[in-house]
Amino acid sequence: MTIDAASHHPPRPIRVVLAEDQILVRDSLKVLIDTTPGLATVGEAGTGAEAVLLARRLRPDVVLMDVRMPDMDGIEATRRICVAPDSAGVRVLILTTFDLDEYVYAALRAGASGFLLKSATATELLAAIHVVASGEALLAPTVTRRLIAEFLQGPQSTPVVxxxxxxxxxxxxxxxxxxxxxxxxxxxxxxxxxxxxxxxxxxxxxxxxxxxxxxxxxxxxxxxxxxxxxxxxxx
Missing domain, CATH: 1.10.10.10 (Winged helix-like DNA-binding domain superfamily/Winged helix DNA-binding domain)
Known part of the structure; x- marks a missing residue:
């Protein structure tokens, strides 16, 4: 893993940690990010536990987090990153597939700043990283709103008053x-x-x-x- 040391080249690139257990997918994401001006991969994790450690150690701008990973899933990893003082300011962008709707809602409740479907294009992925890094949330009305509504009414949901x-x-x-x-x-x-x-x-x-x-x-x-x-x- 590498740490961005180009502080003399303003503006500082958006620093990204990749949390994905499939090496081929992770390598593809790394190439895409590292060849895009203004973005830089600063760490790679193959498990949720590794993602938590890297988030705390490197304090990246964004963690691109897969949901299904060994050792600790992306939801629990997201929760630990978002509640830990030593990873304050780190934003999590969840990678998911549409058939894992309940995980999306759980991720948002855990503190994720949004999610991206794995069917997204490279352009959509890069835009999503910028949106989340800027402090906004990636919430597509046609997808996220419906998912949240569904799981708020479901028996597995315990709404917060x-x-x-x-x-x-x-x-x-x-x-x-x-x-x-x-x-x-x-x-x-x-x-x-x-x-x-x-x-x-x-x-x-x-x-x-x-x-x-x-x-x-x-x-x-x-x-x-x-x-x-x-x-x-x-x-």
């Missing part, structure tokens, strides 16, 4: 639109606000609801009853 009494009416409106999968610019247009104002509201929501990032705000919108379960959901 969130007190929304301390948020303002405008913050409630913003949170509702976040739950619907809208971007900051879409929220700004819908509410006739500036993007900067929307970001301010989101910052206050994160603080008031003790949410780690936008992904957890989406969950808060569902658990708080602000966003309804879409029609046509899978049974």
């Amino acid at each position: 969130r007190d929304l009494n301390d948020i303002t009416q405008r913050e409630r409106e913003v949170l509702t639109l976040i739950g619907k999968g809208m971007s900051n610019s879409e929220i700004a247009e819908h509410l006739h606000l500036t993007v900067g104002t929307v970001k301010t509201h989101i910052g206050r929501l994160l603080a008031k609801l003790h949410a780690r990032d936008r992904a957890q705000l989406v969950i808060a919108a569902y658990e708080g009853g602000l966003t309804t379960i879409p029609d046509g959901r899978r049974r």
